Amino acid sequence: MASTKFLVTLLFSLCILSPFTSAESTNFEYCNKRANYDVKVSGIDITPYPVSGGKKTTFSISANTGKSLTGGKLVIDVNYLFFHVHHEAIDLCKETSCPASGDFVISHSQELPGFTPPGSYTLTMKMVDEKNKELSCISFGFSIGFIAESQALAASS
Structure with a gap:
């Protein structure tokens, strides 16, 4: 009986904590739905999800292109509610291997401030x-x- 209680408690704990440590496949929209972009995005994964201040988070963007990408940049803007809170431009070749063509992944990691x-x-x-x-x-x-x-995420680490 004690081992059954332990097993139920363990399974319950894993179900509660797993959303805090797992990756999240995220839905996205193209900025211009009518545009025929040279780079087509197929998916986005965010690890860990939800994102926590003070913890490193990785955004992985799966994409495909028929062109050979030899350089460029990623321009990232973040809004909180209706307020613009962050802007950065990053060298594309630092986030993926260049030249890139066919299927590739852009992976950007960042630690947000604890506050x-x-x-x-x-x-x-x-x-x-x-x-x-x-x-x-x-x-x-x-x-x-x-x-x-x-705190739950920190306790599970």
Whole structure:
């Protein structure tokens, strides 16, 4: 009987904590639904999810192109509610191997400040080539966990 209680408690704990440590496959939208972008995004994974302030988070974007990408940049803008809170431009070849063609993954890791407010955020990412031609533009939402979630994540590590 004691081993059954332990097993039930363990399974319950795993069900409760697994959302805090797992990857999240995220839905996205193209910025211009009518555009025929050279780079097509097929998926986005965020690890861990939900994102926690003070913890390293990795955004992995799976994409495909028929062109050979030899350089360019990612322009990232983040909004919290209706407020613009972050902007950065990153060398594309630091986030994926260049030259890139066919299927490739852009992987960007970042640690958010520990005091980052919890809630829903929207990230817009534009990919441009060396001549500043827009290759793709997507937007997606993500959540930053509350303090209790961050503590649960730390306790499970």
